[in-house]
Amino acid sequence: MVDDEPSITDMLEVVCQLAGVEVxxxxxxRSALDILDEFVPDLVLTDFMMPIMDGxxxxxAIRQNPARQxxxxxxxxxxxxxxxxxxxxxxxxxxPIDIDExxxxxxxxxx
Numbered sequence: 001m002v003d004d005e006p007s008i009t010d011m012l013e014v015v016c017q018l019a020g021v022e023v024x025x026x027x028x029x030r031s032a033l034d035i036l037d038e039f040v041p042d043l044v045l046t047d048f049m050m051p052i053m054d055g056x057x058x059x060x061a062i063r064q065n066p067a068r069q070x071x072x073x074x075x076x077x078x079x080x081x082x083x084x085x086x087x088x089x090x091x092x093x094x095x096p097i098d099i100d101e102x103x104x105x106x107x108x109x110x111x
Contacts, residue, residue, distance in 0.1 A: 001025045002032040002046040002058065003076070008097075012045060015099055019106040029058025040068060042109050045102070048077035048087070056087045072109065 001016070001023055003009045009025040016023040024039055026032035030053045032046070044062070048055040055075045062068045073090050077083040080094045093101070 002027075002029060002044065002050070002055070004028060004047060004050045008047070008076075011099075012097070012102065015102055016106060019103055021106050029053030029055065029061065032058060033061055036062070036065075036068060041071060043105070044071055044073045046073060046075055048075050048079065048083040048092075055083065059087055059090055074105070 001009050001012050002025070003012075004027050006027075009027070013023050013025055022041075024035045024041070026035055028050045029046070032044070033053075046055045046058055050058075053061075055077070059073050059075065062071055062073065075083050075087055075090055075092045076095055076097055077092060078095045080092045083092045
């Protein structure tokens with residue numbers, strides 16, 4: 001979970017825990033890459049607009065590492081059209097996030 005808004009990471013962390021999913025949180029792409037050195041998840045939920053390293057730069061860094069290329073990424077943003085253009089080939093969802101959709105994705109990936 002990567003987002004520079006603590007309220008969003010806190011809320012999504014609770015949702016993940018309720019779904020029985022192990023979760024790690026970071027406030028930007030650079031911090032998230034440090035976490036990925038120790039923990040490779042099945043899914044990354046990342047914000048698009050963040051300081052230090054934005055969502056697209058973060059996803060490009062994930063895709064450049066063969067050990068991380070399989071990780072499913074969902075980019076969350078209030079500007080989905082812009083994110084879809086910049087982050088071609090990645091899943092993009094509009095904010096505000098639909099919690100039911102996040103739970104469905106978590107269950108789908110976990111099974």
